[in-house]
Amino acid sequence: MIAPIRRMAGVAVVAGALLTTACSQTAQAPQPRTEFNIGWSIYAGWMPWPYAQQAGIVKKWGDKYGLKINIVQVNDYVESVNQFTAGKLDGVTVANMDALTIPAAGGKDTSAIIVGDYSNGNDGIVMKGAGDLASIKGQPVNLVELSVSHYLLARALDTVHLAPNDVKTVNTADADIVGAFASPDVKVAVAWNPQLTAIKGQPGAKQVFSSADIPGEILDLLCVDTATLKTNPKLGKALAGIWYETTALMTRQDEQGRQARAAMAKLAGATPEAFDRQLSTTHLYADPKAAVTATASPALVTTMTRVRDFSFSKGLFKGAATADAVGIAFPGGKTLGDPARVTLRFDESFMKMAAEGKL
Structure with a gap:
């Protein structure tokens, strides 16, 4: 990888x-x-x-x-x-x-x-369960804070009329984010490849937004x-x-x-x-x-x-x-x-x- x-x-x-x-x-x-x-x-x-x-x-x-x-x-x-x-x-x-x-x-x-x-899909937001992006409200989100993952999250929230303070970000190193998502306590993660692919491959994972939704940004x-x-x-x-x-x-x-x-x-x-x-x-x-x-x-x-x-x-x-x-x-x-x-x-x-x- x-x-x-x-x-x-x-x-x-x-x-x-x-x-x-x-x-x-x-x-x-x-x-x-x-x-x-x-x-x-x-x-x-x-x-x-x-x-x-x-x-x-x-x-x-x-x-x-x-x-x-x-x-x-x-x-x-x-x-x-x-x-x-x-x-x-x-x-x-x-x-x-x-x-x-x-x-x-x-x-x-x-x-x-x-x-x-x-990036045309190399960056994405993944959730556990069958919820859509709007169901992210009120949830902790693991990502590398102040990175393009954070920017992607902000853009995604805007598409469902949510504000940045509608979620709580949890700063997670890129080297740790795949393991973090495997924990039962972590429900949402934002990552870039190759970690994104690994996260999407975990049981119950569903990508709800990606950089392909904001092409050219x-x-x-x-x-x-x-x-x-x-x-x-x-x-x-x-x-x-x-x-x-x-x-x-x-x-x-x-x-x-x-x-x-x-x-x-x-x-x-x-x-x-x-x-x-x-x-x-x-x-x-x-x-x-x-x-x-x-x-x-x-x-x-x-x-x-x-x-x-x-x-x-x-x-x-x-x-x-x-x-x-x-x-x-x-x-x-x-x-x-x-x-x-x-x-x-x-x-x-x-x-x-x-x-x-x-x-």
Whole structure:
């Protein structure tokens, strides 16, 4: 099974505490460079990166632009995002909520240059018994608090006209949630794969809501330090080239595609069958045109408004008086929040180059 190492914005307080000071700090402008480190952690939608390194695709595109790109595994997801925030990594694979609440809320100017996929069933709410979602009212809910599971719960409650205080959340580590749900005392759990699959397989379990009910809201991104990107635009071109060559290969329905996916599964510690099941609930943006369209869509602004309002309500913007304290920029000049404090940018330019064959 794929290791349970994904998405825990609850640790964002480490970065969020910097909000009131980081934006006022004046850092030296990055210098042009030829070597870069991109961090990743195990998750189905991010396995193209280590595979590309193994298959020589990273070297191919690095050589094209005179760069050396190191694809660095970090065993703990949150640690990878914290390392990026601290400047130890030039880029990182990260979910949209965590990109906002950790580096961006910490004052680090961050650019999302590849919208890689969205969870299309990889995250879900499971209940014991035959009740529907509305019957969740008044029940304890086990989940990783302040993570995308918490966000998914909030979105689910809204669909049945319930408020967050209509349930009581029980903070449960992702490593413990499968065992917790097996306890007779635990009736509801929110989890992501592979734990979600394990929970759904327990006797009496019924999934009552999933990320497939809010398509496009739990996004997985490749983010790069904005200043580094501006000084070294070839890095963005190389990374886009790597991503789209690799995803084109892995989505092929032939022997080459099968072998690529099997190699990714091995890198993730999964069987090919388990990996393919996780890909089936991951909407992969293998086509750069589709990724550009999604990034330029008004729906992304709506999604990020929900994400930032939820994050602010949970205190993840430490030191901020309003949700507008962290600015988010979108293609076409649209800005959410304070335009003078933009620290998260959805930059479609490199995806667009890929779509137009200009890499």
